[in-house]
Amino acid sequence: MDLFLSWQVKPRKTMTVKSYLCSANEKITPRRITLLVDTGAGRTAISRNILESLGYTEMTKDPKPSRTATGLVHFDMVKIAKLELGGEFAVANVDVHVLEWTDSNLQGVIGMDILSKLHIHSDTVNFVIQNKPFELRIS
Numbered sequence: 001m002d003l004f005l006s007w008q009v010k011p012r013k014t015m016t017v018k019s020y021l022c023s024a025n026e027k028i029t030p031r032r033i034t035l036l037v038d039t040g041a042g043r044t045a046i047s048r049n050i051l052e053s054l055g056y057t058e059m060t061k062d063p064k065p066s067r068t069a070t071g072l073v074h075f076d077m078v079k080i081a082k083l084e085l086g087g088e089f090a091v092a093n094v095d096v097h098v099l100e101w102t103d104s105n106l107q108g109v110i111g112m113d114i115l116s117k118l119h120i121h122s123d124t125v126n127f128v129i130q131n132k133p134f135e136l137r138i139s
Contacts, residue, residue: 015036019035020084036110041112045099046108048101050107060078078098085110091114094117
């Protein structure tokens, strides 16, 4: 059996995806956020303001180094409960970078750490982000 999922992205110079970020505890309602799909980013990063508003306070006290296009940068890390992407994909209990981000249109970036776990690739010609079909074998 093949499983194939995809979501359409509005044609623009950048690809974004509407997502839901679940809170650190169940008392806070999940928040809809917009994330930039960045196949050049090794790690996913979400705005500190968004994370704090959802109750994420257990961030690393010792920022971790990460290589970016601008060089070596140190980021705090936090484990998020659940992130739903485009209504079709979800990841749970994953570490993300804490981003000092003030852009009101975007709340972070989805990097290859999550995209590769979901076997997602982007089709920039047709502006579609999809996971490659894979076969489920029962032995």
